[in-house]
Amino acid sequence: EQVRELACNAGIIPMVLGGAGQPLNVGRKTRTFPAAIRRTLVTRDRGCAFPGCGRPPRQCDAHHIRHWANGGDTSVDNAVLLCRHHHTLIHQSEWDVKLVTGIPTFYAPAWLDPGSTRNEVRDGT
Numbered sequence: 001e002q003v004r005e006l007a008c009n010a011g012i013i014p015m016v017l018g019g020a021g022q023p024l025n026v027g028r029k030t031r032t033f034p035a036a037i038r039r040t041l042v043t044r045d046r047g048c049a050f051p052g053c054g055r056p057p058r059q060c061d062a063h064h065i066r067h068w069a070n071g072g073d074t075s076v077d078n079a080v081l082l083c084r085h086h087h088t089l090i091h092q093s094e095w096d097v098k099l100v101t102g103i104p105t106f107y108a109p110a111w112l113d114p115g116s117t118r119n120e121v122r123d124g125t
Contacts, residue, residue, distance in 0.1 A: 032074070033062040033074055033079065034074075037062065037074070037075065037076055037079065038062055040076050041057075041062055041076065041079055041080070041081045042057040042081065044076070044102075045057075045060075045080060045081040045104060047059075047060060047081060047083075048060050048081060048082055048083040048086055049080045049081055049082065049097075049104040049106075050082060050083070050086035050089075050106060051106055053083055053085075053086055055083035057081060059083050059084070060081040060082055060083050060087075061081070061082055061083075061084065061087050062079050062080075062081060063079060063080050063081070063082045063087050063090060063097075064078055064079060065078050065079060065080060065097055065098060065099065066078055077099060077102075078099075080097055080099075080104040093109060094109030094110070094111070095107065095108065095109060
């Protein structure tokens with residue numbers, strides 16, 4: 001516990017590394033996603049993960065699922081690739097995204113389908 005507190009005070013953070021030593025989780029040290037995390041997201045999401053969107057990775061932002069300002073980590077497990085349009089939509093509407101068994105899953109706002117309480121929308125790929 002003391003070592004953890006000293007490391008925190010010194011700005012040292014635990015980092016999860018991939019097989020080749022690339023960072024896959026940099027905790028709360030930085031809001032921006034390092035290249036290794038982005039490459040992993042590109043491999044997983046293959047572009048904008050929003051259902052039906054075909055924007056390629058180069059036109060996408062890495063989005064914190066649990067927003068960094070609200071305590072979300074900068075990690076593969078807390079990120080999804082979204083094109084600028086869908087990134088804005090997620091931030092400014094009632095759409096929601098979560099990782100379900102490692103796959104980005106989108107939930108439509110209640111007004112889109114008033115008969116349902118939680119409307120899961122997945123891309124068929």
